[in-house]
Amino acid sequence: MARVLVAEDDPDLRGMIEFKLASAGHEVTVVADGDAAMTSARAAPPDLAVLDVMMPGMSGIEVCEALRADPVTAATPIIMLTARAQSADVSRGLAAGADEYLVKPFSPRSLVEHVEKLLAAAAS
Amino acid sequence: MLVTAVCVFMLLACGATVYSLLAQSATVTQLTTVIGPARDASATVLQAMTDADNALATAQATRSAAPAERLAAARERVGEARRVARDLLAHPSLGERDREAYRRLQDERDRALTAWWDYADDAFARVAAGLPVDATTREVLLDRFRAEHIALTDKLVANRDALRTATRELVPDATLVTLGATGLVLVGVMLVARRTARSLTVPIAGLRSVVQRIEAGDLSARADAGAGAREVRDLAAAFNTLAADQAETLRLHEVALEVELTVRAVSTVREAIEAVCASIGPPLAADRVVISLVDPSGEIVRSTQWHVEGLPDFPPDVSPYAGPVAEELWRRSTYLAVADVRAEGVKHDPRIAPFRREADTRGLLVVPIGLAERPLGTIAVSDGTGPRAWRSAQIALVHHVAAALAHAIAEVDYREHQAQHVARLERLDRQKDDFLSTVSHELRTPLASISGYLELLLDGDAGEVTPEQRHMLQVMERNGVRLRALVEDLLAMNRAESSHVRADTAVELAGVVGATVEELRPLAEKNGVGLELSLGTDPGPVLGDREDLQRAVGNIVSNAVKFTPRGGQVRVSHTGDPATGEVVVTCSDTGIGIPRADLPHLTTQFFRAGNVAGDVVPGTGLGLAIVKAVVDAHGGQLTVDSTEGRGTVVTLRFPTLAPVTARSSEVHTP
Structure with a gap:
């Protein structure tokens, strides 16, 4: 059981992710934009963050960079979600410090798998 | 001036020659028309006198008047010859003194003649009368005539000899004068020739060398307009004007x-x-x-x-x-x-x-x-x-x-239009890219929700589903997958067609082919299709976009796997064409093939062959269009060879990074 922060501006997708991760037994905090994600992460640093790249306000990339810059969250596993599948977008996300990159549409099952894998890696 | 002098000189020389020739001619004329005939006439007188004497002697000896006729004839001839000689020797060509001398000598001789004839008439009368005649007197008188005759003849001979000598002396004189005149003329001609050379030939040769210099490119060359004859100077001046015009024109x-x-x-x-x-x-x-x-x-x-x-x-x-x-x-x-x-x-x-x-x-x-x-x-x-x-x-x-x-104005106009046109096209192209990218992005997010929730439902995360509900959910899921594939293909198509998003690097196509085959192996195994890879000689890397090339190879191999029935075989090969230095990727299958009529339309967007349209195998109809776009963007070639029911062979050819080097190394390798 881990605390997972989910930042996704699309409410349906946000709901789906929240449902799947909660079903997998995680404590999920959902926010709709990057600024809220930063506020939440500062208030209660999560064990893992799932960030959508394209969000109003701070983008997922910027949030990722900010989290990496903060010593508290510097090691927090981060999964990026994006609708942009081109290699340039992927490498930009990874360069910002993301651990994993999922292209929409993605399988909720594989999201959970990635979350479990990263949490296990962080724990060890 | 010199020419005039030479001409006068030549005229003088000619005059001298003519004069000497005329002098010679006068001497010869005197000799042949006066002295010669006078001598002849004189000789006739002597002969006639001899005849007359013989006739008279005969008459005296025979005391007969028979030779009277002979005597008369002789008298006639003597008279005639005497007149002739007198006329001749009075010729004006003879000098005054000669004429006087000849007149005196003839007078003397005629006196002797007259004495003889007086005696002859008397003697003949005496013979005719039968009287004795003194023969001695006749001889004395004839001798006197002879003596006078000889004096005359001597003078004539002397005169003749003098004339002959004069003629002989005159001939070398005339020759000398002629030779001298000829020599002078030659000298004159040479002088004129030298002068001509100085005034014509030399300046004209100069003019010629100037022409040659101009021809050789020395446009500053000018003729000397101050030398030579006036006509040549005029010519040089005219030529210089022409040359200056020419130089100016150039x-x-x-x-x-x-x-x-x-x-x-x-x-x-x-x-x-x-x-x-x-x-x-x-x-x-x-x-x-x-x-x-x-x-x-x-x-x-x-x-x-x-x-x-x-x-x-x-x-x-x-x-x-x-x-x-x-x-x-x-x-x-x-x-x-x-x-x-x-x-x-x-x-x-x-x-x-x-x-x-x-x-x-x-x-x-x-x-x-x-x-x-x-x-x-x-x-x-x-x-x-x-x-x-x-x-x-x-x-x-x-x-x-x-x-x-x-032309410059047209060029600038054209360039401006061209630049505007290119800028507009580039803007449109970018807008299209942005549009497609945005659209696909906007499609992906709802698709993510649809497929995500479907998966949740199918996984039973929201409770058990009945078999009927599951079937329906699966249909929805399959179409979600299809929609997603369409989005991917649209993006890929756009990418392959937009040169400005392509990242050109050296791509080892053999690696791409190998990875693609390995990626599709699970699908092939699932479909029960054999998948075989053969790697031949590698002619070198291809300059291009790895992602696009991967997609092109992936599309043809996945097509082969998808359209080959269970138990079939797919063979993928990568090799080099030694003739062209190209990379050749071939994918052949034993699949359902493509109807002949559909072959020309294979690369048309959204076209699907007639034998798959019934949704036996899902597809977007963009697969080969993408392959074609990628191949075109890389300067390659796509060929599809297929027999319906037997199988399909798809061949991709790409130029290598340095095909020339590859070819030349083949040439040099024994």
């Missing part, structure tokens, strides 16, 4: 080429007309150049001028003229060359009115600028120093630069 031609190069190098019309303005004035010896460009309505849109220092600027009020003048001159393919704008004939020509108003304009040349049907303006060159004749080379220079200007 110089103007060079100026034209230079201006053309300058105009070609500039990037704006303003720079072009300024460059022309400044460059043609001095070579044309003009003091003002005005270039006016007009728009299709005849309005001046741009004007520039050059003039020598000290002249005022040309007033810009040529507007009402420039348009119509450009139009008229261009339409009639002509120009305006005015020697003097103040001359009577052109005083009222409205076309040159603005120039006539300028106190500093005399000679004026106006050449139109234009392109095809469109007059673009005029170049006006003027000279205020006085009336001047415009030479054709000068007019040609202005024509040449007018043409260069027209």
Whole structure:
């Protein structure tokens, strides 16, 4: 059981992710934009963050960079979600410090798998 | 002067020759027409006298008058011959003294003759009368005649010999005079020849060498117009004028080429007309150049001028003229060359009115600028120093630069249009990319929700589903997958067609092919299709976009796997074509094949072959279109060979990064 922060501006997708991760037994905090994600992460640093790249306000990339810059969250596993599948977008996300990159549409099952894998890696 | 002297000399020589010949001729004439016949006549007298004496002697001896006739005949002949000799020896060609001497000698002889004949008549009368005759007296008288005759003959012979000697002496004299005259003539001719050489041959040879120098490119070579005969000096002067004209023409031609190069190098019309303005004035010896460009309505849109220092600027009020003048001159393919704008004939020509108003304009040349049907303006060159004749080379220079200007203007127009066009196309292309990218992004997010929730439902995360519900959910999921594939393919298509998003790097295609085959192996195994990879010689990397190339290879291999029934075989190979140095990727299958009629449409977007349209295998109809776009973007070649029911062979050919090197190394390898 881990605390997972989910930042996704699309409410349906946000709901789906929240449902799947909660079903997998995680404590999920959902926010709709990057600024809220930063506020939440500062208030209660999560064990893992799932960030959508394209969000109003701070983008997922910027949030990722900010989290990496903060010593508290510097090691927090981060999964990026994006609708942009081109290699340039992927490498930009990874360069910002993301651990994993999922292209929409993605399988909720594989999201959970990635979350479990990263949490296990962080724990060890 | 010398020629005259030589001629006089030659005339004198000829006169001397003629005189000596005439002298010789007079001597010979005297000898043959006077002395010779006189001697003959004298001899006749002697002979006739001998006959007469014989006749008389016969009469005396025979005491018969029978020889009277002979005597009479002899007398006749003597008389005749005597007259002849007397006439001859009175010839004026004989000197006064000779004539006197001959007259005296003949008188003496005739006295002896008369004495003999007096005796003969008396003696003959006595014989006829039968009287005795004294023969001794006859002999004495004949001897006297003989003596006188000999004196005469001696004189004649002496005279003859003297004449002969004179003739003999005269012949070498005449020869000498002739030879001398000939020699003098030769000397004269040589003098004349030398003088001719000096005054004609040498200057003409000089002229020839100048021509050769000019031909060899030394345009400054000039003939010496101060040497030689007057005609040659005139010729040299005329030649020098011609050579100077020629050099001027060539110089103007060079100026034209230079201006053309300058105009070609500039990037704006303003720079072009300024460059022309400044460059043609001095070579044309003009003091003002005005270039006016007009728009299709005849309005001046741009004007520039050059003039020598000290002249005022040309007033810009040529507007009402420039348009119509450009139009008229261009339409009639002509120009305006005015020697003097103040001359009577052109005083009222409205076309040159603005120039006539300028106190500093005399000679004026106006050449139109234009392109095809469109007059673009005029170049006006003027000279205020006085009336001047415009030479054709000068007019040609202005024509040449007018043409260069027209081309420059067209070029700049074209470049501007081209740049605008390219910019617009690039903007459109980017807009299309952005649009597609945004659309696909906007599609992906709802798709993510749909497929995500479907998965949750199918996984039973929201509770158990009935088999019927599951079937329906699966249909929805399958179509979600299809929609997603369509989005991916649209993006891929766009990517392959947009050169500006492609990242060109050296791609090892063998690795791409190998990875693709391994990626599709699970699908092949699931479908029960054999998948085989063979790697041949590698001719080297391909310059291109890895992602696009992966997609192209992936599309053809996945097509083969998808359209090959269970138990079939797919063979993928990567090798080099030694003939062309290309990389050749082949994918052959034992699948369902493609109907012949569909083969030409395979690369059409959203086209699906007739035998798969029934949704046996899902697809977007973009797969091969993407392959085609990728192959085209990489300068490659796509060929599809198929027999329905037997299978399909798809071949991709790509040029390698350095195909030339690859080929040449083959050539050099034994």
